[in-house]
Amino acid sequence: MDECDFRFNIVIVGLGLIGGSYAMALRQLRPVQINAIDMDKKVLHTAFEMGIIDKGCDNSGDILKEADLIIIALYPEETIRFVRNNIMNFKKGAVITDSCGVKIEVVEKINSFLPQEIDFVAGHPMAGKESKGFQQASKDIFKDANYIITPTKRNKKENIALIEKMAKAIGCKNVVYLTPEEHDKIISFTSHLPHVIAVSLMNSNITENDIGLFTGGSFKDVTRVAAINSTLWSELFTLNSKNLIDEIESFEKGIKEIKKAIELEDRETLTDILKSASIKRRKIL
Amino acid sequence: MDECDFRFNIVIVGLGLIGGSYAMALRQLRPVQINAIDMDKKVLHTAFEMGIIDKGCDNSGDILKEADLIIIALYPEETIRFVRNNIMNFKKGAVITDSCGVKIEVVEKINSFLPQEIDFVAGHPMAGKESKGFQQASKDIFKDANYIITPTKRNKKENIALIEKMAKAIGCKNVVYLTPEEHDKIISFTSHLPHVIAVSLMNSNITENDIGLFTGGSFKDVTRVAAINSTLWSELFTLNSKNLIDEIESFEKGIKEIKKAIELEDRETLTDILKSASIKRRKIL
Numbered sequence: 001m002d003e004c005d006f007r008f009n010i011v012i013v014g015l016g017l018i019g020g021s022y023a024m025a026l027r028q029l030r031p032v033q034i035n036a037i038d039m040d041k042k043v044l045h046t047a048f049e050m051g052i053i054d055k056g057c058d059n060s061g062d063i064l065k066e067a068d069l070i071i072i073a074l075y076p077e078e079t080i081r082f083v084r085n086n087i088m089n090f091k092k093g094a095v096i097t098d099s100c101g102v103k104i105e106v107v108e109k110i111n112s113f114l115p116q117e118i119d120f121v122a123g124h125p126m127a128g129k130e131s132k133g134f135q136q137a138s139k140d141i142f143k144d145a146n147y148i149i150t151p152t153k154r155n156k157k158e159n160i161a162l163i164e165k166m167a168k169a170i171g172c173k174n175v176v177y178l179t180p181e182e183h184d185k186i187i188s189f190t191s192h193l194p195h196v197i198a199v200s201l202m203n204s205n206i207t208e209n210d211i212g213l214f215t216g217g218s219f220k221d222v223t224r225v226a227a228i229n230s231t232l233w234s235e236l237f238t239l240n241s242k243n244l245i246d247e248i249e250s251f252e253k254g255i256k257e258i259k260k261a262i263e264l265e266d267r268e269t270l271t272d273i274l275k276s277a278s279i280k281r282r283k284i285l
Numbered sequence: 286m287d288e289c290d291f292r293f294n295i296v297i298v299g300l301g302l303i304g305g306s307y308a309m310a311l312r313q314l315r316p317v318q319i320n321a322i323d324m325d326k327k328v329l330h331t332a333f334e335m336g337i338i339d340k341g342c343d344n345s346g347d348i349l350k351e352a353d354l355i356i357i358a359l360y361p362e363e364t365i366r367f368v369r370n371n372i373m374n375f376k377k378g379a380v381i382t383d384s385c386g387v388k389i390e391v392v393e394k395i396n397s398f399l400p401q402e403i404d405f406v407a408g409h410p411m412a413g414k415e416s417k418g419f420q421q422a423s424k425d426i427f428k429d430a431n432y433i434i435t436p437t438k439r440n441k442k443e444n445i446a447l448i449e450k451m452a453k454a455i456g457c458k459n460v461v462y463l464t465p466e467e468h469d470k471i472i473s474f475t476s477h478l479p480h481v482i483a484v485s486l487m488n489s490n491i492t493e494n495d496i497g498l499f500t501g502g503s504f505k506d507v508t509r510v511a512a513i514n515s516t517l518w519s520e521l522f523t524l525n526s527k528n529l530i531d532e533i534e535s536f537e538k539g540i541k542e543i544k545k546a547i548e549l550e551d552r553e554t555l556t557d558i559l560k561s562a563s564i565k566r567r568k569i570l
Contacts, residue, residue, distance in 0.1 A: 126501035130566075146498055176498050186499045189490065194503040196547075197482055199562040200539035204532070205474065212569045213431055213461050214471045216411035218479040218510045219569075225503045226566040230559035238550040247489070248544050252537070254485035259533050262481075265523040274515035277484040281415075281511040284497045284504075 005029075006169065011067040012036045012053070013060070013082055015043050017129060018099050019073030020137025023052040025170035028139065035063050043134045064089040069097070069162070075232050076100040076239055080109045083120070092117045095159045099125055101187060102239040103150045103180035111152060119159045124148040124183065125172065126191070130227040139170070147172040148187075150180045188243035195225050195233055196248060202226035290314075291454065296352040297321045297338070298345070298367055300328050302414060303384050304358030305422025308337040310455035313424065320348050328419045349374040354382070354447070360517050361385045361524055365394045368405070377402045380444045384410055386472060387524040388435045388465035396437060404444045409433040409468065410457065411476070415512040424455070432457040433472075435465045473528035478536060480510050480518055481529070487511035 006029040012019045015038040023034055035055040038044050044056025057063045064070065064086055072079045079098050090096070096118065100106045107122050114120055127145040129136050147167035151160050164175045178186065202223045205211055211219075237244055261269040291314040297304045300323040308319055320340040323329050329341025342348045349355065349371055357364045364383050375381065381403065385391045392407050399405055412430040414421050432452035436445050449460045463471065487508045490496055496504075522529055546554040 126499070128501060146500065148499065174498050186496070190496055190500045190504045193489075194486065194507040196540070196543055197486060197507055198503070198566075199559055200536060200543055201479065201482060202562040202566050203558065204478075204536045204539050205565060206535075211471070211475055213459050214411070214433065214463075215431065215475045215569065216413060218483070219475045221506045221509045222479040222482055223562075223566050223569070224506045226562040228559050228563050228566075230556045230563060233559055234552045234555040237547050237555060238552055241547050241550055244547055245544060248540065248547075250491075251485060251489045252540060254489050255481070255533065255537060255540075258481055258485055259530060262522050262526050262529055262533075265526055267519045267523055270519040270522060271515045273488065274484055274513050274518055277487040277508075277511040278513050278515060280487050280490060281483075281508050281513075284500065284508070 005165070006031045008068040009033045009066050010035070010069045010071065011064055012071045012073060014038060014073040014078075015040070015047055015053075015056075015134050015137075016073060017132050017134070017136045017141075018125070018127070019071070020047065020052075020134040021127070021139060021141045022071050022073060022099075022170070023047060024137060024139035025142055026166075027052045029169055033066075035067070037063060040134075046134065060086050060089060065091055067091065067094055069095050069166075072096065072098045074098075075235055076102050076106050077235060079106055083110050084113060087113065087115065090118045094118050095162060096120045097123045097163050099123060101191060101236045103183040105239050107150060107152060107180045111154065116154070119154070119156055121155050121159050121163045122150045122152075122180070123163050123167070124150070124187070125167065127172075130225055132229045132232075142167075142171040144171065144173040146174045146176065148183055149175060149177050150183050151177060152180075184240050185243050188240050189247045192237060192240055192244045193247045193251060195228060196237070196244070197251070198223050198226040199228060290450070291316045293353040294318045294351050295320070295354045295356065296349055297356045297358060299323060299358040299363075300325070300332055300338075300341075300419050300422075301358060302417050302419070302421045302426075303410070303412070304356070305332065305337075305419040306412070306424060306426045307356050307358060307384075307455070308332060309422060309424035310427055311451075312337045314454055318351075320352070322348060325419075331419065345371050345374060350376055352376065352379055354380050354451075357381065357383045359383075360520055361387050361391050362520060364391055368395050369398060372398065372400065375403045379403050380447060381405045382408045382448050384408060386476060386521045388468040390524050392435060392437060392465045396439065401439070404439070404441055406440050406444050406448045407435045407437075407465070408448050408452065409435070409472070410452065412457075415510055417514045417517075427452075427456040429456065429458040431459045431461065433468055434460060434462050435468045436462060437465075469525050470528050473525050474532045477522060477525055477529045478532045480513060481522070481533060482536070483508050483511040484513060 008031045033054045036053045037060045047053045127141040167175045293316045318339045321338045332338045412426040452460045
């Protein structure tokens with residue numbers, strides 16, 4: 001992207017793994033300014049020293065008033081609270097986006113109190129790491145990632161286009177559009193359920209054995225995301241509980257089915273179950 | 286390892302992913318000869334052209350008679366059948382090892398008919414890939430892998446030492462000793478269960494959606510091994526069914542517990558469950 005294309009004054013709210021990564025990736029687009037709001041003054045100082053932000057502030061006062069684009073990289077409930085508490089600080093025409101892994105709750109709540117002249121275009125970069133915090137941030141986490149936008153009727157077309165342009169400019173491969181309802185349903189399967197599974201497998205080890213000596217790649221892969229940010233994911237799971245319960249129950253049925261075939265030592269059925277999974281998996285790169 | 290240390294005549298039985306990888310890795314130790322037995326003449330020809338075997342044979346006749354070390358890289362039941370059918374072809378003092386992912390069945394059966402002067406030292410290199418076949422073979426699959434040896438009382442110390450030496454020489458990081466019973470119990474948790482889970486998650490997708498557009502790293506990691514060799518893994522699951530059923534049921538209990546906390550939107554319990562998993566996972570590299 002040509003630098004002239006991104007002449008915005010940007011504020012990033014929350015300089016953790018995701019917010020820090022946004023700052024690093026956006027810096028390369030040479031926007032007018034990238035400023036940041038974070039409670040942690042040390043992180044703000046580090047980010048300033050690294051040259052990825054122009055100004056840092058540990059409270060959201062004047063810094064918001066000049067912002068054209070506000071990227072909130074907080075947990076869902078904090079995101080809602082931040083917008084509510086700063087209603088008076090956004091300038092007319094400002095575009096707000098977020099990075100939350102649940103959408104119905106965030107979009108409905110924020111739109112319920114947001115003035116018409118400020119546009120909230122909700123986004124979900126499907127990027128992350130099992131570790132949290134600014135120290136883990138990297139512009140590369142967006143590379144080839146999926147980015148979901150969940151627009152609503154009140155969003156202006158040019159603002160939706162701006163978020164898509166930004167997502168592609170920071171390296172995302174696919175930008176897809178869903179309603180908040182579709183998002184929460186699909187994500188309960190593609191993201192929340194795998195985390196539930198990884199956690200349950202990891203907790204299933206009740207031995208004192210150093211199991212690291214007896215693992216191959218399969219155990220490590222399936223449990224990788226069990227090294228989880230417990231506060232964030234507890235919030236995501238409960239905010240999407242209905243969809244997630246449905247997906248867990250569908251998964252439980254599958255486990256019962258394969259268990260039965262193993263109990264009966266029914267290799268024919270087992271081979272069919274395994275073949276079906278294998279064909280589906282090979283379709284995903 | 287000094288090349289003088291490995292002056293053996295080796296026969297590899299089955300030039301698939303594992304057997305082919307053994308040939309490639311062992312070639313670097315410059316043994317006297319590496320010969321191979323495989324049904325597929327094309328694969329034997331390719332391996333010969335690549336210089337990783339000296340002779341290939343599609344039936345197990347004379348080629349076995351000179352072998353000091355026979356490495357069987359077949360499925361468990363084929364491994365047993367191969368040894369049974371070739372009882373007369375092994376020379377006195379020969380060492381046989383295998384690469385099977387279940388041990389009780391293989392060790393008991395083979396030792397029940399193997400003459401005293403031939404030694405079967407069972408081994409399980411915890412290395413692999415989700416794809417099968419010689420085309421996928423690589424000397425690097427053993428790099429930093431775990432290698433489990435399940436010796437029995439009839440094994441000679443020097444023969445056990447030989448398998449350990451070989452495992453380290455081809456790149457394995459940890460060589461650990463277990464009884465066949467311990468092996469099958471631990472592996473049902475660290476290897477068979479993760480495969481059951483990956484397969485069930487993959488099959489749980491009943492939509493026609495192109496879910497690749499909505500996945501992040503978690504879904505891809507948890508389902509990686511769902512691209513499975515269905516014949517081999519059906520055999521492994523059924524040969525280790527009792528242990529595996531126990532582990533599946535313990536995992537099912539964990540899923541029930543987290544599901545309950547999500548249903549109740551009980552964030553405190555959820556955070557505890559997630560924290561416990563996170564701490565355990567961070568102990569495994």
